[in-house]
Amino acid sequence: MVLAGGEGRRLRPATLTVPKPLMPIDGIPILHIILTQLKNAGFTRVTLSLGYRAHMIRASFGGNRWSGLELDFSLEEEPLGTAGPLALLPPFEESVLVMNADLLTDVDFADLWSHHKKSRAAATIALSPQDIDVAHGVVELDEERRVTDFREKPRLSFLVSGGIYVLEPSLLRFLPPRGRHDMPTLLDHARAHGERVEGYVIEGDWRDIGTPEQLDLATTAFRTDRARYLGRRGVAELCADTGAFSRAVTG
Template sequence: MRAVVLAGGEGRRLRPATLTVPKPLMPVDGVPILHIILRQLRNAGFTHVTLSLGYRAHMIEDSFGGTHWEGLQLDFRLETEPLGTAGPLALLDPFEDATLVMNADLLTDIDFADMWACHKKSGAAATIALAPQSIDIAHGVVRIDQDSQVVDFREKPRMDFLVSGGIYVLEPGLLRFLPPAGRHDMPTLLETARAAGERIEGYVFDGEWCDIGTPEQLERAARAFRADRARYLGTDEPVSGHPVSDRPVSDRPVSENPVRKEAVGR
């Protein structure tokens, strides 16, 4: 079981904190969010994780101390320019089997193994994790017909909807819709595939999900993790974070591995 974690963003909404520490290493109750994610993937049965890096890439690679970390085989790829949420996949070797792809700024208790199993059973080209969300509207919502007649009026309703959780399982064949280079986002890739007749499955999970894109969201995630670490890591053992270097960004390559630029699935 293989996963790709997209960890190249700058985290601008978290500035000034991310001026010295990249967003994937932002501590959630003392533990870098990326380290939490990788432990979850390992616990779910994943053995090989590729990290797509960009901003302060050397700090992220250094935090793992090599290509083997807590039972996982790691490899690193460097984005030399922002490539969006799907473009980095073109830097990788072609997928040999279904691969889980996810963002590096999420705290969630999703069952990765169950999502993987459901995807494989469905026969879909891709599966998207969907998180139920709701918003309380502070005003009355009015609907009119083509003659401007009011046909519905709801006072301060609660609206329920599903949001993409930033977690996907992709079959190798789906990536033929990916451009060979340049910025490309996952919604565009999946919509292109869907319009071409590919089956895109939704995996709805009713659990904890939040990104850490703002200071408020980061604090919410820290409170949730602090309250029940076992919910996220499956253990009551204390988890300590790894030290993160605050030295200036260097120009050295992210690893000894060359950056590959061939398109996936071509």
């Protein structure tokens, strides 16, 4: 399931006319890149959770089959968050991959899936290592206000959620039948009830295209090495699909 219903407010004014999942990365809609990657990883059926300008996204695929994938379209009448759209699906009996539609990454989806299946976890979160350089000296105090540490302009390292998850059907019992619900809340409920939630660290590239600056960086990275993200076969297939994006932006 690809979550493609957001308004992309941080990308305005561009998203006033084109929904964020159709934002072009070097001329190719990001959602088309994602679906090509999923197909290359062995997926055959994808549900797109749509909301804002849903008709444009559907039009960009020209039907329920696209590049060998079977597509289902699920419409959010109101924003449902990152987990709420799961409640609109028919009950599923197998694992499901859920991801955001605004990501450029070279993560190996097949390896992520295999890792999850071997782990026997209820959920696996793809994680991206991120560093933040602090421009000032960082001081730590104890309870008596004595300085215990003083680091000049340190680099802090984190693992951030990559917006990509593999979930087991058992998690559905923690999901309200309706209304907005986000993935961190769902997974917190699962962990509180003893379910195992694991992390999968992305060793390659991961980029959120949520701002104009991030979109530009992603475009540069993709333009420099398309095969890194798509493989040679995927590059050829997407280059041949020149009409889809035109249909999307013209409505």
